Amino acid sequence: xxxxxxxxxxxxxxKPVTGWFNFHLKDIWRYRDLLFMFVRRDFVAVYKQTxxxxxxxxLQPILTTxxxxxxxxNIAKIPTDGIPPIxxxxxxxxxxxxxxxCLTRTSSTFVANANIFGKVYFPRLITPLSNIISLLMKFxxxxxxxxxxxxxxxLNGSGVNPNITILLTPFLILLMAGLGLxxxxxxxxxxxxxxDLTFLVGFGVQLLMYATPVIYPLSALPDKYKWIxxxxxxxxIIDTFRYAFLGAGTFSPENLIYSTVFMVITLxxxxxxxxxxxxxxxxxx
Amino acid sequence: xxxxxxxxxxxxLYRLGMVGTRTISEDLxxxxxxxxxxxxxxxxxxETNNRSVKGSSEYVWALKDINFKVKDGQRFGIIGKNGAGxxxxxxxxxxxxxxxxxxxxxxxxxxxxxxxxxxxxxxxxGRDNIFLNGAILGMTQPExxxxxxxxxxxxxxxxxxxxPVKRYSSGMYVRLAFAVAAHLEPEILIVDEVLAVGDSExxxxxxxxxxxxxEKEGRTVxxxxxxxxxxxxxxxxxxxxxxxxxxxxxQTEETLRVYGELMREVKIDDKTxxxxxINRRGKGAVRFSSINVLDTDGNKRFSFDIGDTIRxxxxxxxxxxxxxxxxxxxxxxxxxxxxxxxxxxxxxxxKLEAGASGEIEIDFFDINIKxxxxxLYFELTDAQMDGNNKDVIDDLxxxxxxxxxxxxxxxDFSPGKPAGFFATSSRMxxxxxxxxxxxxxxx
Numbered sequence: 001x002x003x004x005x006x007x008x009x010x011x012x013x014x015k016p017v018t019g020w021f022n023f024h025l026k027d028i029w030r031y032r033d034l035l036f037m038f039v040r041r042d043f044v045a046v047y048k049q050t051x052x053x054x055x056x057x058x059l060q061p062i063l064t065t066x067x068x069x070x071x072x073x074n075i076a077k078i079p080t081d082g083i084p085p086i087x088x089x090x091x092x093x094x095x096x097x098x099x100x101x102c103l104t105r106t107s108s109t110f111v112a113n114a115n116i117f118g119k120v121y122f123p124r125l126i127t128p129l130s131n132i133i134s135l136l137m138k139f140x141x142x143x144x145x146x147x148x149x150x151x152x153x154x155l156n157g158s159g160v161n162p163n164i165t166i167l168l169t170p171f172l173i174l175l176m177a178g179l180g181l182x183x184x185x186x187x188x189x190x191x192x193x194x195x196d197l198t199f200l201v202g203f204g205v206q207l208l209m210y211a212t213p214v215i216y217p218l219s220a221l222p223d224k225y226k227w228i229x230x231x232x233x234x235x236x237i238i239d240t241f242r243y244a245f246l247g248a249g250t251f252s253p254e255n256l257i258y259s260t261v262f263m264v265i266t267l268x269x270x271x272x273x274x275x276x277x278x279x280x281x282x283x284x285x
Numbered sequence: 286x287x288x289x290x291x292x293x294x295x296x297x298l299y300r301l302g303m304v305g306t307r308t309i310s311e312d313l314x315x316x317x318x319x320x321x322x323x324x325x326x327x328x329x330x331x332e333t334n335n336r337s338v339k340g341s342s343e344y345v346w347a348l349k350d351i352n353f354k355v356k357d358g359q360r361f362g363i364i365g366k367n368g369a370g371x372x373x374x375x376x377x378x379x380x381x382x383x384x385x386x387x388x389x390x391x392x393x394x395x396x397x398x399x400x401x402x403x404x405x406x407x408x409x410x411g412r413d414n415i416f417l418n419g420a421i422l423g424m425t426q427p428e429x430x431x432x433x434x435x436x437x438x439x440x441x442x443x444x445x446x447x448x449p450v451k452r453y454s455s456g457m458y459v460r461l462a463f464a465v466a467a468h469l470e471p472e473i474l475i476v477d478e479v480l481a482v483g484d485s486e487x488x489x490x491x492x493x494x495x496x497x498x499x500e501k502e503g504r505t506v507x508x509x510x511x512x513x514x515x516x517x518x519x520x521x522x523x524x525x526x527x528x529x530x531x532x533x534x535x536q537t538e539e540t541l542r543v544y545g546e547l548m549r550e551v552k553i554d555d556k557t558x559x560x561x562x563i564n565r566r567g568k569g570a571v572r573f574s575s576i577n578v579l580d581t582d583g584n585k586r587f588s589f590d591i592g593d594t595i596r597x598x599x600x601x602x603x604x605x606x607x608x609x610x611x612x613x614x615x616x617x618x619x620x621x622x623x624x625x626x627x628x629x630x631x632x633x634x635x636k637l638e639a640g641a642s643g644e645i646e647i648d649f650f651d652i653n654i655k656x657x658x659x660x661l662y663f664e665l666t667d668a669q670m671d672g673n674n675k676d677v678i679d680d681l682x683x684x685x686x687x688x689x690x691x692x693x694x695x696x697d698f699s700p701g702k703p704a705g706f707f708a709t710s711s712r713m714x715x716x717x718x719x720x721x722x723x724x725x726x727x728x
Binding site: 009010011012013014015016017030031033034036037038040041044045048049115116117118119120121122279280282283 | 299300377378382383385386389391392393394397399404406408413416417420421422423425
């Protein structure tokens with residue numbers, strides 16, 4: 001009977017891992033409900049059994065902003081391009097923490113989920129994608145907070161000028177998410193073999209923050225070091241973001257295009273490696 | 286019925302010890318071989334998978350050249366000792382791990398249940414977890430919604446459905462998790478030893494559900510378990526995996542018998558561990574050096590028909606001087622382990638010095654025990670029955686299997702429900718019956 005059946009009748013063929021480019025994008029679409037459930041789980045479960053609950057979403061950036069204002073603004077006296085320090089730091093922190101959260105969270109995908117991955121099949125890319133989306137919720141809430149502060153300062157007549165480039169925000173978010181995801185899944189794929197990277201990530205992200213204009217404006221940099229900071233794809237994103245909402249800093253389309261290309265390449269490499277590792281990692285993790 | 290799963294030459298190589306940190310030189314060797322179009326050089330040195338023997342190679346075939354087919358709507362069992370490769374096979378079938386060689390062709394949607402409650406989040410309520418777990422197993426939201434009531438009903442934890450599952454007892458947890466899985470509607474359901482937890486009522490429910498899934502809905506079920514009774518009740522065909530290779534496959538009843546022999550494949554000689562207090566007891570003064578169960582033609586067998594003659598060929602060795610030597614052989618009942626029958630012979634009355642040895646044969650003629658499995662008990666002692674000069678082999682060999690055979694003379698009226706162990710010769714004579722009036726009218 002089986003002789004009658006043709007090859008095409010088989011819905012699935014499991015073979016040894018070969019090639020780098022057989023993605024299962026259809027599968028991801030089929031499992032979109034799972035993506036939604038993961039996002040929901042993250043959101044509901046994170047602040048269970050905490051007293052302040054979702055209020056932590058606000059508390060984190062506020063406390064960091066206050067610390068930065070005191071340490072970098074009042075003690076180290078780093079200029080903020082004439083913008084109220086609170087707004088300056090908060091805008092930087094909100095953006096940076098979205099990117100760095102995306103990166104660190106997705107970088108532990110395989111190791112943290114080895115338990116589930118070892119028991120049931122679903123497209124593994126769902127997990128980092130769900131991380132990105134649930135972090136986006138946190139980001140939106142913090143954005144809301146930033147906007148409140150912005151309105152307060154605007155009404156008090158400080159020199160902040162939100163302008164039309166605000167419309168670029170969704171694109172900026174996409175860039176940050178793409179970069180975080182791209183780097184994150186590259187690291188997560190490599191950590192299945194080399195655990196050292198886990199330690200490197202936390203440290204590296206922290207260092208990278210100082211190579212990004214989070215606590216200082218681009219204009220305050222000596223020309224000698226400017227190229228290093230400009231080579232960082234996050235620089236133009238945060239700079240554009242500040243320009244759009246606060247009206248300070250620079251807006252340079254060339255730098256933004258550089259970041260976009262950087263993001264696309266990183267993400268592409270990430271997906272290829274991730275896709276390869278997802279089939280073999282059970283034996284190495 | 287057509288085949289829904291075809292497994293061809295499936296092999297899986299694992300590296301022991303330092304998994305995941307292959308050396309750079311090995312990586313380069315592998316790369317070089319690939320550039321020249323050769324096979325991966327490390328694939329050749331794999332050894333068969335036997336966990337108890339220390340091997341010389343770092344590479345081990347967890348599975349080697351596995352071939353089998355599963356038919357549409359079949360309930361297919363997989364059994365094997367711990368570490369035989371069952372889970373590896375299931376992992377490959379459910380796409381969690383990739384094979385090293387070979388292919389698996391599958392027709393239809395596969396859902397695997399290698400563990401119940403995969404992805405359950407302890408902080409979420411039972412309700413949330415039903416949706417989460419369902420999605421992980423591949424169900425869509427509307428699908429889960431439509432089955433939600435039936436899932437809750439099946440699990441029997443309705444009262445706690447809005448409580449976080451971290452407050453559940455482990456039994457409740459498993460019930461809820463299995464309930465979700467039971468409502469999957471894949472064409473092929475792969476189930477691994479999930480019935481280990483849960484009370485017997487729930488186990489029965491699960492087995493029943495799996496039977497329903499296959500019989501009423503025509504789905505295929507692949508079931509792995511150490512619970513042979515469950516396999517026997519559920520599966521039509523069974524596969525035994527041993528050391529990563531297929532040991533036997535076919536009709537469940539026959540395969541399970543082979544498995545029984547495999548599990549007790551212990552070589553009994555005068556060196557077999559004597560400290561094993563469960564199956565072998567004694568102080569080493571006298572020892573069995575071999576025990577063989579034969580038919581009258583001298584073939585090794587553990588399975589006999591009613592009416593056959595069973596021959597026990599036993600050799601022994603003396604390690605400390607003993608006075609006289611006796612042997613007992615007993616058949617035990619499979620469940621209660623009571624002694625059903627015991628034969629006792631005196632081999633010699635005289636003194637035996639250390640280093641003496643001998644061989645005896647004992648025949649059980651015209652065996653007349655009802656069909657079933659009977660563990661064997663052997664005991665060697667001196668004439669005084671001194672506990673110090675004793676060697677006992679208790680259920681260490683494969684059990685004796687008695688089958689009905691062609692001899693139906695003593696067949697009992699309800700097959701499959703043995704009442705007692707022996708077919709006692711008896712007869713009944715009806716002397717007188719007094720029916721009462723009402724009944725006689727009805728007649």
